[in-house]
Amino acid sequence: MLASMLFCRIETYAQQQPAEKPQAKPVAQEQQGEAKAPRLPEDKPLGAAGPTKNRQKPRPEDADFMIIRDRWRVGIPEDPRFKEGDIKNPYRQNVLKGDYPVIGNSTFLNITLASESDFNVRRVPVPQDVSSQLPGSYEFFGRGRQESFNQNFVFSFDLFHGDTSYKPVDWRFKVTGIANLNLLKVRELGIVNIDVREGRSRLDGFNALEEMFFEYRLGDTTRLFPFLRGKGSRKGRSPFYDFTSIRLGVQPFTSDFRGFIFSDSNLGARLFGSFESNRWQYNLAYFEMLEKETNSGLNTVNFRDIGFRNQKVYIANIYRQDTFKLGYTTQFSLHYSDDRPTVEYDQNGFIVRPAKVGTVTPHRVRSGYFGWAGDGHFGRTNITHAFYQVIGRDSFNPIAKRGTRINAQMAAGEFSVDYDWLRYRIGAFYVGRFKSHRRYGARIRCDTRQSEFCRRQIQLLEFAEHPPDTDRGCAG
Structure with a gap:
């Protein structure tokens, strides 16, 4: 009954309770010749709702209903199906995880605490340094067994305004901090640090802000961009909550379904929204790339320092749901990267940029990625695919020893079929290039950061006048 009345009036109403029920308390005494005054339930809300923020006393509206301005604290009768909440229990309703507002009736707070642990044992090819653990051995590679442990303690503070059941938030301020602890043990010297005196193990820690952004809903897309007005819009207002929002700060973003080109949390500005009943979604993003801390891989954003990588990334993409057939979403994207020449050594003494390949010289790489991707299903067959064409310019290719064009x-594609709780899938990945090296002079490789070869680069050459290095990213 209460839920049905929410659609009839702007404010929330509580229905009059019979006078003979023990849980009902009369608000005003019935006067002779007048209608009965409304009664309110005495039941407290389930969960740690906190004290009410509305100090106004309820006033009688008529003989049957009374306005309750704080709808979050309307009483709920006791029932075995409902459990009372606890502010210390994250599996029950409470005010600290967005179940009840903290300010007024529309401002919520969601606090998240998480622990992420990763233990990795691997064996990869490593070089035999001049100061190897077993000098004089005949093996080409050294002992490659490595053990690593990475621990993240995550704290997230999310303050937002708006009823998110049917529409996006009106505004949001979110901060996510991570305290990292990492341990690495290897079998050879010169891996954990350029200085072999550091031994074969390393224990390090770092604190960073992985998210710190403000989001604001600019309005209905149909009002901001009249040429996108869809069916059913009235005076520019969308009945389907088509929206346009802006987000500023350190924020996570993935440019396609699988994150082939860009998937990171970095400093930038993003304009995003939807139109035509949420069938189309779009993103326009700009990122000023931050340096990553060496051992934790987190952004160098903390209360002490901030480091910029001198690289700018521009991204535009658009999604369309139910393309060709219901259940299939297609996407078109455009990426542009301007990576300017820099020289960077990490905290362990290894050179990061430029990579030690061919002639080691700082160079500028400007590249554009044109992509088409899709994700969904046709009947029982699930499909995910992506294709990218890359063009650009490298001011000085270290192998060609001159400026080159990138082409x-x-x-990539994956097909799968579900049988009960099993999923059978098959995938393929392809990287192509033009055959004429003399004309184009260079090729690129996509960003496959999940590859084991991106965790540790094989060093085959060492120079006495230059320290050995590792490239923290894949070839580009």
Whole structure:
């Protein structure tokens, strides 16, 4: 009854309770010749709702209903199906995880505490340094067994305004901090640090802000961009909550379904929204790339320092749901990266940029990625695919020893079928290039950061006048 009345009036109403029920308390005494005054339930809300923020006393509206301005604290009768909440129990309703407002009736707070632990044992090819653990051995590679442990303690503070059941938030301020502890043990010297005196193990820690952004809903997309007005809009207002919002600060973003080109949390500005009943979604993003801390891989954003990588990234993409057939979403995207020449050594003494390949010289790489991707299902067959064409310019290719043009392709696809709780899937990945090295002079490789070869680069050459290095990213 209470839920049905929410659609009839702007404010929330509580129905009059019979006078003979023990849980009902009369608000005003019935006067002779007048209608009965409304009664309110005495039951407290389930959960740690906190004290009411509305100090106004309820006033009689008529003989049957009374306005309750604080609808979050309307009483709920006791029932075995409902459990009372506890502010210390995250599996029950409470005010600290967004179940009840903290300010007024529309401002919520969601606090998240998480622990992420990763233990990795691997064996990869490593070089035999001049100061190897077993000098004089005949093996080409050293002992490659490595053990690593990475621990993240995550704290997230999310303050937002608006009823998110049917529409996006009106505004949001979110901060996510991470305290990291990492341990690495290897079998050879010169891996954990350029200085072999550091031994074969390393224990390090770092604190960073992985998210710190403000989001604001600019309004209905149909009002901001009249040419996108869809069916049913009235005076520019969308009945389907088509929206346009802006987000500023350190924020996570993935540019396609699988994050082939860009998937990171970095400093930038993003304009995003939807139109035509949420069938189309779009993103326009700009990122000023931050340096990553060496051992934790987190952004160098903390209360002490901040480091910029001198790289700018521009991204535009658009999604369309139910393309060709219901259940299939297609996407088109455009990426542009301007990576300017820099020289960077990490905290362990290894050179990060430029990579030690061919002639080691700082150079500028400007590249554009044109992509088409899709994700969904056709009947029982699930499909995910992506294709990218890359063009650009490298001011000085370390192998060609001159400026070169970039022209290459990437394609990936995965098909799967579900049988009960099993999923059978098959996938393929392809990287192509033009055959004429003399004309184009260079090729690229996509960003496959999940590859084991991106965790540790094989060093085959060492120079006495230059320290050995590792490239923290894949070839580009």
